[in-house]
Amino acid sequence: MKPGEVPPDIRDTEVPPGFLQAQLETIWRTPRGLLGALATVDHKIIGRRYIVTAFVFLALGGVLALLMRLQLSRPENRLIGPDLYNQIFTMHGANMMFLFAVPVMEAVAVYLVPLIIGTRNIAFPRLNAFSYWIYLAGGILLWTSFALDMAPDVGWFAYVPLSGPQYGSGKRADIWAQMITFTEVSALAVAVEIVVTVLKQRAPGMSLDRIPLFVWSMLVTAFLIILAMPAIMVASTALILDRLVGTHFFNPAEGGDVLLWQHLFWFFGHPEVYIIFLPAVGMVSTIVISFSRQPVFGYLALVLALITTGVLAFGLWVHHMFATGLPRLGESFFTASSMSIAIPAGIQIFCWLATLWLGRPVYRTPLLFVLAFFFTFIIGGLSGVMVASVPLDTQVHDTYFVVAHFHYVLIGGAVFPLLGAIYYWYPKIVGRMMSERLGRWVAFLVFVGFNLTFFPMHILGLQGMTRRIFTYQVEMGWGGLNLFVSLSALILASGFALFFFDAIRSARHGPVAAENPWGAPTLEWATTSPPPSYNFACIPVVASGYPLWDQPEAPMVATGLRLDRRELVITSVADARPEARESSPANSIWPLWTALATTLMLISSIFTPWAVVWGAVPIAVALIGWFWPKGTPEDEA
């Protein structure tokens, strides 16, 4: 018997140890070459691509931010004109929210969740491949439009009537609306994959109360995506219908309403903040546990805080609309609900502090980012409580105070933990360590640069500087602080540049990473760095929330799986009892064809509504090709 020629009735217990790995590799591997790369459904390869692509968009968005800071560094600067400036701030916001923040969090989950819960691939791996291609296409659409000077110029939330048929001339707003479709289709697909992976593919014994907190945070996030993102799909579809086929959703003259747009947008837009923040919370919990060398304080409280935040996220959207003159009672309700979000946030902060207090913290780079997160996020939370009150919000609405606030919560609350998470999981993903020395410099530069850049914006906002202005007069007296902000932005940018340098350099020259370089407790550290194509030679079995700490000598595993097809274990939702051995789909090129056909249809529909009709034909053909059984062992039960 040779690897690749194993009959169906042979089980993993009946072969010699080295043969098992060789055979699993022949079934699960991604073939070398272009076709192999395009057809792969390995969650690790796709997750890695997702992460790299999202960070490329982060860098591009950062360049736009620097251009804006250059323009604002002195009064009456004529470097960038108003039209280009409108495109730049719209691109910056849309790019950072839709092409970086949400995708990068899902990307980390695509890579890690299957490893942390001890399975061999994500659920619906071909859908996963499709979601990446469609995300990439959406990103290319947006940035190509920018290169052609036809990028959206209506702000990242594209308020009507500015983005409507009357004022939004050309195709700019249509490109924004279709970019939304691309990114949301991809985000929704990944969300369903994560929900099913977490509910049905956990290692035997990983009952709900043993799920690591990062996985819990991604589960709650995935549900938020499923419930919130349809709102922006409906909104952007209604917008594009208004623009292209003459509907009147947002046209008050024919019974439509402009505030309807804001309701729909923020019904998505506010949960969006938590879609970005909750994964970061999971990363913080993971890092705090690993580096304080001790089980988390208040596991149940932390899980309930995640769920509470998720539920409350849907009751806050109107606080983005306080300046629109809604009824008083409604405003009071949304003030109360906005402030109540501070409760689960506070519970989490205290649980983390207690964990650090009770443990013996090891101050490595990932933990430094968590400390930077505590400081920065709390400031952002406090200015959040301030703008939750209607009178203050009315005063600072659309000023740099708000710009400062949301960068504190998004960068401080999500990007800092993300950078810590990259330093933490990089050895698992790449197989080499990032530099500890450079990492400390990155943490220092990013933390100091960030606070020097964004704290003065609170003051500029209180002085009346509105957002989205391409320049200002000398008499306003904002010149000094703006120059200070722009110079500080260089410190922040140098921190990010150093991070990218470290990440790229370490991939070749970093010290080789062991299986579990941090001495962490969860299953992703129970396999090699980087993991083999099949993740685990035998599916792990767990008896606690910290399996690698509780069984350091002999990890428990399950056996009895087939070796002639991609096979993984399906377990029950609550207590993870094994229910079936299920096949996992093999590599396929069809998700790529489907994504290309979908791209053709979506982009053509900007120019003619009939594209929806004829464009459906290639999509249908590709989908049939995707689902038609190929007679492989995975297809046959």
Place this chain on the structure above:
Amino acid sequence: VTEKRVLDLSGLPLHAMGSASPTWWGTLGFMLLEGSGFALVIAIYLYLGSLAREWPPAPPPDLLPGTLVTLVLLASLVPNFFIARWAERLDLPKVRVAIVAMSILGIIPLVIRVFEFPAMHVSWDSNAYGSVVWTLLGLHTTHLITDLGDTAVLAVLMFTRHGQNKRRFGDVQDNALYWNFVVLTWLPIYFCIYFLPRL
């Protein structure tokens, strides 16, 4: 590191059926997100209606085509129930008959739907009421069309050598589950389009 083999899974089935199957949960996930979409468009209808001085700003839609669609859809639930049960029992001959019947039952509401759009007495571009009513109908029609496509391809598959396979029967069950969703989401839309204007 020596592993401790604590669990032997060789006795487990090779494919999870019904609510044990990941596809079942995936279908549920898509139902949840599409259901949110339907709910939001109904919310738009109610929101615009609450702002309008006169609602609807057109004669109420004719009841006949929409009611016929509703009756056909409700009737289709019966064979849909049986096809799921026969698929569970891996009864290929009966599933073959039923899936052809379901394909035909998927075509009939689409034919009647053609007459439903003019029965609205308003065009999508005449006013916001027309826009939202056409969007509701259009969104549901899209679901009818995609599920018909799904059912038709599955029907062809069941007559090929790929039919006699637990995995295919699982697909039939999930398709039946999704059809229930398409029928049940129609009911609030039907009420919204046809009876709210008559209240």
